[in-house]
Amino acid sequence: MVYAAVDIAYDALDGDPIDQNGPYRAIIGVSDNLVNGEPRIAFAIVRTGGYAEYGFGGFIYERNGGVTLPIARQAYFEGEYAGVRIYQNRIGLELTTGDIAVDIDFSDFNANDADALLQRKSNDTAALILRAEAAIALGDFLGATRFARAAYYAQTRGVQKFAAARLVALAHSQLKQDSRAQVWLRRARQYAPNAQTARSVAGMRFGFGIDAETRDFVATRFLRSEPRADISIALNMSVEFADWEFYGFCPVLNAQIKRDQSNVDLFDRDYSSLGFDLRSSF
DSSP states (O other): OEEEOOSEEEOTTTOOEEEOSOOEEEEEEEOSOEETTEESEEEEEEEEOOSSSSOSEEEEEEESSOOOOOSSSEEEEEEEEEEEEEOSSSOOEEEEEEEEEEEEEGGGOOHHHHHHHHHHOTTOHHHHHHHHHHHHHTTOHHHHHHHHHHHHHHOOSHHHHHHHHHHHHHHHHHTTOHHHHHHHHHHHHHTOSSHHHHHHHHOOEEEEEEEEEEEEESOOTTOSSSOEEEEEEEEEEEEEOTTOOBTTEEEEEEEEEEEEEESSGGGOEEEEEEEEEEEEOO
């Protein structure tokens, strides 16, 4: 909707006409979608073309229901727009309409963009997350942990705390600080937006290993023609349950399958073991 101010006003006492320094135009837009009975989006723009310079005017914008800006992937928008155009060094005002198409790559914001945002507001959570992502892309993992941790503690909403905690975990992982990475993955799970995402970051930490050993005996009473020779092969597996933390320790399930082969049949054996242990989370 476009509203126009009158070009002539009349004096309230004597009725004389008074030319107004115009034109003034107002553009008002209200969304058809409602949130708790209020329009999701509403805006108003007021401008005048009666001045050679910028003149007087302004705009307001309101969004109800909240929004969380993405920090990765791409977005595309197309639609119509309307606006007001004024000029520099001359008077005049025009109303504009048109079609618009916008491609946004949320993953392509670099460190300079984030730094500019942080200069205006040092605890801007979205800017801190962008800065942490940029640091990871540049290989500055220490810097990434600093910015992502700041984003985590500056925010109380779940989705952005989740994103910040995952970035801290990723940076610690790149620094080979696995225990710290696990701690931050658990924190990310607490603020995951849904159960499926929570399972994807929680999981269990697996460890695998193979041990091989050979042993030769110079003398044995079991063989007279040749020395005894043994070969041992062991397969080891561990599973750390990172979600079950007790006073800084997590339970670990250890399993081993081992085979001993010897040229003396008495020493051939196969055995397996299963047990629990505790491992520090830090």
